[in-house]
Amino acid sequence: MSRALLARNGRRALPLIYGGRRGTDTLSGVHLAARRFIVDMSYSAHFMDFKGSSIASSMKKLVVTKLSPNFREAVSTQTVAVPTPGDADLLVRNRFVGINASDINYSAGRYDPSVKPPFDAGFEGIGEVVGLGLSASSRYTVGDTVAYFGSGAFAECTVVPAKEAVPVPAVKPEFLTLLVSGATAYIALKRLGDLAKGETVLVTAAAGGTGQFAVQFAKQAGCHVIGTCSTNEKAGFLKSIGCDRPINYTAEDLAKTLKKEYPQGIDVVYESVGGSVLELAVNSLANKGRLIVIGFISGYQSASGIPPFKGGTLPVKLLQKSASIRGFFLPHFLGDYREAMSSMIQMFAKGQLVCEVDFGDLAEEGKFVGLDAVFRAVDYMYAGRNLGKVVVEVAPPSVSNSKL
Structure with a gap:
């Protein structure tokens, strides 16, 4: 196991196993506890590749703080701790996120009136796995490239249930257009x-x-x-x-x-x-x-x-x-989603499907780069200026392909 792999809640790369009996160690003079054996397995609850994937301790995400069809009014940028994936989850470092017309319906609270702010914005992302839970590690490893369709995509990192992730050959924005x-x-x-x-x-x-x-x-x-x-x-x-x-x-x-x-x-x-x-x-x-x-x-x-x-x-x-x-x-x-994604990915690989991406290169303030560019991207789409799918590049490519 790489030394770069650290337990989020212990920072230990290996389990600590020890035993002892009540008394005093004659060499150090340290008082010993009663005899017991402890296996610290906290390291295995989740694997996080901080060094290899340059995971900071905090990140930015977009949060709906007020219900409104005005996206800029409804959503704010917040700095929060990088989340820890659960047992069956992946932590995905987003490279690209997609803009959808329905992002405004979501920020206006039209999909589920019972859900009240604050809640995370964004529906789809694609990036690299930089952390995962123990159960999720049976199918994925740090460095895998995945796409996903789920809430909370407008963030530098997103926790995604492993069963909902879609493995992709590479972190290409074209795959994002399919989600x-x-x-x-x-x-x-x-x-x-x-x-x-x-x-x-x-x-x-x-x-x-x-x-x-x-x-x-x-x-x-x-x-x-x-x-x-x-x-x-x-x-x-x-x-x-x-x-x-x-x-x-x-x-x-x-x-x-x-x-x-x-x-x-x-x-x-x-x-x-x-x-x-x-x-x-x-x-x-x-x-x-x-x-x-x-x-x-x-x-x-x-x-x-x-x-x-x-x-x-x-x-x-x-x-x-x-x-x-x-x-x-x-x-x-x-129920039709997996088959649809598989079929479209194969068509794209064979050159049978065009996936046009619009990064906003012709937008007044330039290409959509960085999480805050989501606001401009939503405006751009609603102005009817896009040709193809509007996509925001959240982060540059990772310099490491670290694997567990």
Whole structure:
């Protein structure tokens, strides 16, 4: 065992075993306790590689201290002690964290109203294992690279249950794009889309974090894919990943284009914008069309979190077309998660999947580096400036590949 491996609560690299009997040691004059044998196994409760991984005694993390859809108002940066992993946990030193539209829903307390501040922010991260519990050490070791989907990702280090960690070949931000964005598109289209070759699929916000994957998976299923976006640059990107008809809605009328070019309607809509875009999507459905609601970002920053929707005639519209609207929330489909991740990682390794990452290189204050850059990254995404998945680099790469 490396001398760099220290017990968090004893700083001993080896167990101390000793025995004795009541009396006085004739050489030192030290009074001895009654005869007993003690095996100090505290070192084995968790393994921490402080030296090899440069673990400081404290770290920064983002904490929701006030419920608000205004991320900057709701979240603050705090300095806390580096946490110790439990028996079945990993301590992951985050290299990259992902930004999601739903980060604002989380900071507004919309997912679980019973949870009150303070609570940790962030959903997904990727990095290196720098500490782990005894049970977790049966599957992992210090230096392993893992990704995870769970709360508390906006931190320099995060404790992750070993059973929820996803082993990855390397700490690449592309793998991070798969955790929420890729998995949402993969599972939603597979379970709710019922895609058939030759069908027409509309993806809204197609050049965003999850839209880019919906475009690719629909194309792989043999569908004709339409993607909405806001710039010509994004339209070019969509073409490069197989989108048949990118529509820059700032340059052409989306409703008129769909009505003119697709008079028979749209078979499947992958919708994440909400409001008027959702209304248009409903009106554009073909007979037996399926509309998958994976979000409604246009309303997240409002007090209610829900954009206005004129749904008074919705039952009639669905009935007339035998159409359906289906909601998708990733935590309800975790039984599909492992298979989705495994499949996407293999596709990426084979060059069959593009995972576009946006580090904010073109942002006013530059690339998103450091935990405090999360605030800028959230603003950047909500301004609609991102092309691909918005990712923040929390820390530089480790200089050590220390192993237990």
